[in-house]
Amino acid sequence: MDTATLRRLGIEGLTDLLALRPDVTAEPAPRSLQELSARLDNPRSVVRALHQVDLPTLQVCEALAALGDQPSVKDLAHLMGVRSRDEDLQRCLAVLRSYALVTEDTGGNQPRLVADHGATVGTLRLVAAARMAWDPPLGLGPPLADLLPDRTVDALGKMLLALNIPRPRLKAEIVDALLAALGDPERVRSIVGHGDDEIQAILAETAETGQAISKFDYPAVRAKNNVSPLDWAVARGLLFVSMWDNTELVMPSEVMLALRDGGFTAPFEPRRPEVEHWPVEPALVAQDSLAAAGRFLRLVTEILDQAGRKPIPSLKSGRLNVQERRRVAKTVEATAAEVNAVVRLALSAELLAVTDKALSPTEAYDDWRLLDPADQLANLLSTWWTLPAPASPDKVTHPDLDISPLRRNILRVAAATGEAVNGERAVTAGFWAAPACWPDDLTSDDGWATWQEAVLLGVIGAEAVSPAGLALLAEDQDGLRKAFDGVGETEHTVRLQTDLTAVVSGTPSAQLRALLDLVADRETRGTASTWRFSPASVRRALDSGYPLEDLLGDLEAAASGSLPQPLGYLIRDVGRTHGGIRAVEVACCLRSEDAALLTEIVADRRLRALGLWTLAPTVVASPRPLAETLDALRTAGFAPVAESADGVPMLERVVHHRADPAGKRRTATVSRTTDPAELARLLLASSDHDAALTPPSNTTNLLRPQARRLSDSDLRILADAIDEQRPVSIDYVTQNGGHSRRVIEQIELDGAVLHAYCRLREDDRAFTLSRILSVEPVTD
Numbered sequence: 001m002d003t004a005t006l007r008r009l010g011i012e013g014l015t016d017l018l019a020l021r022p023d024v025t026a027e028p029a030p031r032s033l034q035e036l037s038a039r040l041d042n043p044r045s046v047v048r049a050l051h052q053v054d055l056p057t058l059q060v061c062e063a064l065a066a067l068g069d070q071p072s073v074k075d076l077a078h079l080m081g082v083r084s085r086d087e088d089l090q091r092c093l094a095v096l097r098s099y100a101l102v103t104e105d106t107g108g109n110q111p112r113l114v115a116d117h118g119a120t121v122g123t124l125r126l127v128a129a130a131r132m133a134w135d136p137p138l139g140l141g142p143p144l145a146d147l148l149p150d151r152t153v154d155a156l157g158k159m160l161l162a163l164n165i166p167r168p169r170l171k172a173e174i175v176d177a178l179l180a181a182l183g184d185p186e187r188v189r190s191i192v193g194h195g196d197d198e199i200q201a202i203l204a205e206t207a208e209t210g211q212a213i214s215k216f217d218y219p220a221v222r223a224k225n226n227v228s229p230l231d232w233a234v235a236r237g238l239l240f241v242s243m244w245d246n247t248e249l250v251m252p253s254e255v256m257l258a259l260r261d262g263g264f265t266a267p268f269e270p271r272r273p274e275v276e277h278w279p280v281e282p283a284l285v286a287q288d289s290l291a292a293a294g295r296f297l298r299l300v301t302e303i304l305d306q307a308g309r310k311p312i313p314s315l316k317s318g319r320l321n322v323q324e325r326r327r328v329a330k331t332v333e334a335t336a337a338e339v340n341a342v343v344r345l346a347l348s349a350e351l352l353a354v355t356d357k358a359l360s361p362t363e364a365y366d367d368w369r370l371l372d373p374a375d376q377l378a379n380l381l382s383t384w385w386t387l388p389a390p391a392s393p394d395k396v397t398h399p400d401l402d403i404s405p406l407r408r409n410i411l412r413v414a415a416a417t418g419e420a421v422n423g424e425r426a427v428t429a430g431f432w433a434a435p436a437c438w439p440d441d442l443t444s445d446d447g448w449a450t451w452q453e454a455v456l457l458g459v460i461g462a463e464a465v466s467p468a469g470l471a472l473l474a475e476d477q478d479g480l481r482k483a484f485d486g487v488g489e490t491e492h493t494v495r496l497q498t499d500l501t502a503v504v505s506g507t508p509s510a511q512l513r514a515l516l517d518l519v520a521d522r523e524t525r526g527t528a529s530t531w532r533f534s535p536a537s538v539r540r541a542l543d544s545g546y547p548l549e550d551l552l553g554d555l556e557a558a559a560s561g562s563l564p565q566p567l568g569y570l571i572r573d574v575g576r577t578h579g580g581i582r583a584v585e586v587a588c589c590l591r592s593e594d595a596a597l598l599t600e601i602v603a604d605r606r607l608r609a610l611g612l613w614t615l616a617p618t619v620v621a622s623p624r625p626l627a628e629t630l631d632a633l634r635t636a637g638f639a640p641v642a643e644s645a646d647g648v649p650m651l652e653r654v655v656h657h658r659a660d661p662a663g664k665r666r667t668a669t670v671s672r673t674t675d676p677a678e679l680a681r682l683l684l685a686s687s688d689h690d691a692a693l694t695p696p697s698n699t700t701n702l703l704r705p706q707a708r709r710l711s712d713s714d715l716r717i718l719a720d721a722i723d724e725q726r727p728v729s730i731d732y733v734t735q736n737g738g739h740s741r742r743v744i745e746q747i748e749l750d751g752a753v754l755h756a757y758c759r760l761r762e763d764d765r766a767f768t769l770s771r772i773l774s775v776e777p778v779t780d
Helices: 003-007 010-020 033-040 043-050 055-067 073-080 087-098 153-162 171-182 185-193 197-209 229-235 253-259 282-309 322-332 336-348 363-369 373-386 404-417 423-433 444-456 467-473 477-483 510-519 535-543 548-558 565-577 595-603 605-610 626-635 676-685 688-693 698-703 712-724
Strands: 102-105 123-126 248-250 352-354 358-361 501-505 521-524 528-532 581-584 589-591 613-616 619-621 640-642 728-733 739-750 753-758 763-768 772-777
Touching (some): 003 033, 033 676, 073 087, 087 102, 153 171, 171 185, 185 197, 282 358, 282 467, 282 510, 373 467, 373 477, 404 444, 501 510, 510 535, 510 548, 535 548, 595 605, 605 626, 712 739
Antiparallel strands (some): 352 358, 613 619, 728 739
């Protein structure tokens, strides 16, 4: 995009453009229109822009890529099968212009970027990076404008001679003459008609399939006139040797279109798919949303509490294998997909982290547990809203792929009706609204998974967008929290009953849940949760080191009434027998002042596997480890206590595992975007000459001799990342010659090498400056 075109936009037009393309305003902000132009034409920025346009606009863009250099609007309309002034076509062109992906030459002196009143009628130029977004566009071959300039003057002259066209003197004129001849469908069909049946069949098949032709598939020489059918076509510009493989021949897109009987039209779907919808009561939507959100919150806390007591084995990526996922799902009464969604969302919110091939909660989880349920849910949904991929699918998508626009579009489509909708139709319409952000390796099942996640989190209730979903769309954090007020306040009291059960109506506090999980066994989950006390569960609490009187006192303090008499009897009865047996690890020994009790243990048939033997009337030895011996005794109904060699009881305290979040190393300052209006004013007030006179920083001067592949704009971005400790994304050539895209941070310059933390490898790495191809700020 040239600077003159950008300058003619004025402050209002340039502000609108910068608002649509915020990535080009990231710090360090461009200092001139020339630098802005380079950022707008950056392939990755162009791809981001394409991610924001709807299906028909993307289809028009692909058709422009197939038509080659500067096609007319008439040519485009003919390929799309509509009139030049078709309002849908004109709307799509206006969108492409607004994103600076297309400029229009209306026949005047200057190209036009932003549409005036009226239709586009001139010739069009698609930015180079957008033309490369399809390989190949519409399944066609490369355009003549890409093939002819690379040929020698002599080769081009021979084509003119074969086509019986007078040869001009200059190469540019020769190219123009060939473009005019081979760009005329009637003339192309006439040229092919002069060939024999064999070459016509070859060309017709190639035009239909779009496949390249291998030279080895046809005889090199034909006896009749000593010319192979392929050579005859190459001599007339109907086929060209591929730029990537000299053993293959490709057909120009203009020739393909001409040979498709003139009936081929590019796909064009200007109408959004209809979404079936029906009335629903707002109260029902809110009620269904709150029920789903409350259940999801329970799953999060129970799974993470479980991981805190004993880390959950996982892969390095944090995913659970099938068996482990099923085990956790059975424990918390959920589906495997729900467990997967909880784990991946908790990892993204840094409530959970991977350490030593296992999942453990982070310290941030402890702080999160202290929040009210509405704040907890608002935190989780804010994280889900920005996830680059569905949380529930098992497969790992490319880290650079981001379907969050698809998630937003699905909800926008559903919310636009104001009613309940068919979820599958909403997903289809969401894809139509932003198809480029739907990665090739994602299927319709993954799109449906996004809808199901919204249901799971209470963003969708009764098939309609809930108040929480509307708050997400409006980016209203306060409204998001208020949407979950109905989930209820945290409960700090429990109703203890005479049947040895404990009931909490609502969401128990972290302290209350921890107490009940320790001293009782969970029976039911949901709106109300139930625990049951038993001798085994009480012993578990005493085994963890909970003093008997403290346990009774804490239960009385948490009870909404008095402590039921049966529960008090149970706890005191277990407490009287608890510790009556003391175990010492010789490997190991049991001792007791009650010799009859030890005699009973040694004679107990359930304990024969321990191989116990009596050392003395009050001492029994076991060849099994201490932990195994204690477990066996407790399973058999006895109540032993571990003891050190000096007779001090060894309390088996509950260990709460905590891990550092994966993102803890990300201490770099994230690049922010600049206000579009302010930046537009500054850019229009400056000149490229002024920017050229601005002295480069010392870091830029140090980088320049080593990073010769980088442009001035790239050098300034990289120097800023080093000086301001911001993360940047780099395209890097690896030692084996492959290309890799990395996000690096905490960058230190050491001569010709950068030392930085690489997010892809999750480790410190060294990067040779001469291997860096491009640099881009990171704003997320």
